[in-house]
Amino acid sequence: MSVHEDTNGPGKPGMTLVMGAGPGGLCSAYALSKAGAPAVVVERAPFVGGLARTIIKETEHGTFRFDIGGHRWFTKSDELNEIFREVVGEELLWVNRISRIYFDGKYVDYPLKISNALKAIGPVTSARAMLDYGKQQADRKINPREVVSMKDAYIDQYGELLYKLFFERYSEKVWGRPCDEMSGDWVNQRTKGMSIMTAVKDAVVPSKGKVVSLIDEFMYPKYGFGRFSERMADGIERMGNEVRLNAGVEKVHREGNRITAVTLATPDGPQRFEAENFISSIPLTVLAKIIEPAAPAEILEAADSLTFRNVITVNLMLKKRQVTDDTWLYVHDRNILFGRFHEPKNWSPAMVPGDEYTSLVIEYFCSFGDHIWSMTEEELVERSVKHLVEDMKFITRDEFLEGFIVRAPRAYPSYVIGYEKPLEMIKEFIDQFENLQIIGRYGTFRYNNSDHSIETGLLAAKNVLGGHFDLDQVNADQEYHEIKRVPAPAGHAATR
Numbered sequence: 001m002s003v004h005e006d007t008n009g010p011g012k013p014g015m016t017l018v019m020g021a022g023p024g025g026l027c028s029a030y031a032l033s034k035a036g037a038p039a040v041v042v043e044r045a046p047f048v049g050g051l052a053r054t055i056i057k058e059t060e061h062g063t064f065r066f067d068i069g070g071h072r073w074f075t076k077s078d079e080l081n082e083i084f085r086e087v088v089g090e091e092l093l094w095v096n097r098i099s100r101i102y103f104d105g106k107y108v109d110y111p112l113k114i115s116n117a118l119k120a121i122g123p124v125t126s127a128r129a130m131l132d133y134g135k136q137q138a139d140r141k142i143n144p145r146e147v148v149s150m151k152d153a154y155i156d157q158y159g160e161l162l163y164k165l166f167f168e169r170y171s172e173k174v175w176g177r178p179c180d181e182m183s184g185d186w187v188n189q190r191t192k193g194m195s196i197m198t199a200v201k202d203a204v205v206p207s208k209g210k211v212v213s214l215i216d217e218f219m220y221p222k223y224g225f226g227r228f229s230e231r232m233a234d235g236i237e238r239m240g241n242e243v244r245l246n247a248g249v250e251k252v253h254r255e256g257n258r259i260t261a262v263t264l265a266t267p268d269g270p271q272r273f274e275a276e277n278f279i280s281s282i283p284l285t286v287l288a289k290i291i292e293p294a295a296p297a298e299i300l301e302a303a304d305s306l307t308f309r310n311v312i313t314v315n316l317m318l319k320k321r322q323v324t325d326d327t328w329l330y331v332h333d334r335n336i337l338f339g340r341f342h343e344p345k346n347w348s349p350a351m352v353p354g355d356e357y358t359s360l361v362i363e364y365f366c367s368f369g370d371h372i373w374s375m376t377e378e379e380l381v382e383r384s385v386k387h388l389v390e391d392m393k394f395i396t397r398d399e400f401l402e403g404f405i406v407r408a409p410r411a412y413p414s415y416v417i418g419y420e421k422p423l424e425m426i427k428e429f430i431d432q433f434e435n436l437q438i439i440g441r442y443g444t445f446r447y448n449n450s451d452h453s454i455e456t457g458l459l460a461a462k463n464v465l466g467g468h469f470d471l472d473q474v475n476a477d478q479e480y481h482e483i484k485r486v487p488a489p490a491g492h493a494a495t496r
C-alpha cells in the first residue's frame with residue numbers, strides 16, 4: 001500500500017487516545033483535531049515535546065533556551081513542510097548550516113565531502129585511501145559478500161582507511177560498541193546511496209535531474225524546536241481536544257484483537273481511560289510489556305533484548321560572543337568524552353539573553369549504568385568545561401557562567417546485529433490489535449527524525465479517519481535523506 005494513498009473516510013470516528021506528547025503523538029492529535037475528530041493526548045512528563053522539547057533556563061543574566069541536542073527541521077515532503085510552517089507561523093526562521101568534524105585538531109566538513117576530507121588528510125594518505133577503496137571494490141566484485149555490520153557498510157561506501165579516519169571513532173562513541181557488533185542498517189538508512197563513487201560522479205558527471213541539497217539551509221523556530229510541539233498542543237486545545245500532562249500510561253488493556261482502555265498514573269491516583277482508537281508513541285519495548293493480559297513470554301523476552309542508547313546533554317552558559325560558527329561540531333577524538341555540540345545562538349539569536357552571551361549544548365552518548373550515565377551533574381559540567389578549556393581551547397574558564405544537565409533516556413534505538421528478529425516479533429504481536437497503531441521514534445524502534453515521526457503520526461490519524469496507509473513505509477526510501485533529486489526542466493540539460 002502506498003504511503004500517500006488517498007483517504008476515503010466514512011463518518012467521524014469515536015475517541016482516539018494518543019500516548020506520548022512528542023511531535024509524533026501531537027501531530028496525530030493535531031490532524032484529528034483539524035478533522036473535527038475527538039482526541040486526547042496523555043503524556044507522562046509535565047511538559048510536551050519529548051526528545052524535541054526546548055528547556056528554558058532563567059538566570060541572573062537573562063533567559064537561555066536549550067534543545068536536547070539541536071533539532072533542525074528538514075524533510076522531502078511538501079505536506080510535512082506545510083504543517084511545520086502552519087504550526088510555527090511567524091516564529092519561523094531560516095538558518096544556514098555549517099557542520100564540521102573535529103578530529104586531531106583538524107576540521108572536515110560534515111556530511112563528509114570527499115574533496116575536503118582528502119585535503120584534510122594530505123596527498124599521501126588520500127592516495128592510500130583511494131587505492132584502498134579501489135582494492136576493496138575490486139575484491140567485492142570477485143568475492144561478493146553480504147553487508148552485515150556497520151563496519152561492513154561504511155567500508156563498502158568509503159573503503160577501510162576513510163572508515164577508520166572518519167567513521168569508526170565517532171560511531172563507537174554514539175553506540176558504545178565496536179562497529180562490527182552494530183547492524184549495517186543504520187548506515188544504509190542514514191547515508192543511502194552515498195559513497196565515494198556517487199560523490200565523485202556527482203562532482204564530474206552531470207546527473208539525471210537536479211540535486212537539491214537539504215543540508216545547506218533549514219527551518220527552525222525562533223525560540224527553539226520545542227515551540228513546534230508547544231504550538232501544536234495549543235492548537236489541539238484551541239480546537240476543543242485535550243493534552244493531558246502528568247498522565248503516564250501504566251497499563252494497556254486488551255480484549256480479543258482490540259485494545260479497550262489504558263490505566264494512567266496521575267497525581268490523583270490511577271485512572272482508567274476508554275477509547276475507540278489508540279495511537280502509541282511510547283517506547284515500543286515498554287508498550288509490549290504493559291499490555292494486559294500480558295503478552296506471551298517470548299514477546300516479553302524480545303522486548304528485553306532490544307536496547308536504546310541514552311543521551312545526556314550538558315548545557316553551558318557563557319559570557320562570550322561566539323565559540324564557533326558551526327551548526328554542529330562532531331568531535332571524534334577519543335580522549336574527549338563527548339561526541340557533538342551545537343551553539344544555539346548560531347541557530348537563533350533569541351536562544352540567549354543578549355549578544356554578549358552564548359551557550360553550548362554538549363551531547364554525551366551513554367547507556368543505563370555505564371560510566372557516563374553514572375556521572376553526577378557536577379562531574380559532567382566540570383568535565384565538559386575542562387575539555388573545552390584545556391583540550392580544545394575554545395573557551396577560557398572565566399567565560400563559563402553556569403551549567404546543568406538533561407538526561408534523555410532511550411534517545412537512539414540501537415540496531416545491534418540480530419535486532420531484526422525480536423523487533424519483528426513485537427511488531428507482529430502489536431499488529432494483531434486492529435485499533436492500535438505505533439508511531440514515532442522510540443514508538444516504532446526506528447531511527448526516525450522528527451519529520452518521519454510526524455509523518456507516522458499524521459498517517460495514523462488519517463487511518464483513524466478511514467485511510468489505509470502503511471506506516472512501515474515511512475523512512476524507507478532508497479535515497480540519502482539529505483538530498484532531493486528533482487527532474488531537470490524540459491528543454492534544459494541536466495544540471496548538477
Ligand SMILES: Cc1cc2nc3c(=O)[nH]c(=O)nc-3n(C[C@H](O)[C@H](O)[C@H](O)COP(=O)(O)OP(=O)(O)OC[C@H]3O[C@@H](n4cnc5c(N)ncnc54)[C@H](O)[C@@H]3O)c2cc1C
Binds near residue numbers: 069
Ligand atoms: C540528540 C538528538 C538530536 C536530534 N536531532 C534532530 C534533528 O536535528 N532533526 C530532527 O528532525 N530530529 C532530530 N532528532 C529526533 C527527534 O527528537 C525525534 O524524531 C522526535 O522527538 C520523535 O518524536 P516522537 O513523538 O516519536 O517521540 P518523543 O519525542 O520521544 O516523544 C515521546 C513522548 O512519550 C512520552 N512517554 C514515554 N513513556 C510514556 C508513558 N508510559 N505514558 C505517557 N507518555 C509517555 C515521553 O515523555 C515523550 O514526551 C534528534 C534526537 C536526538 C536524541
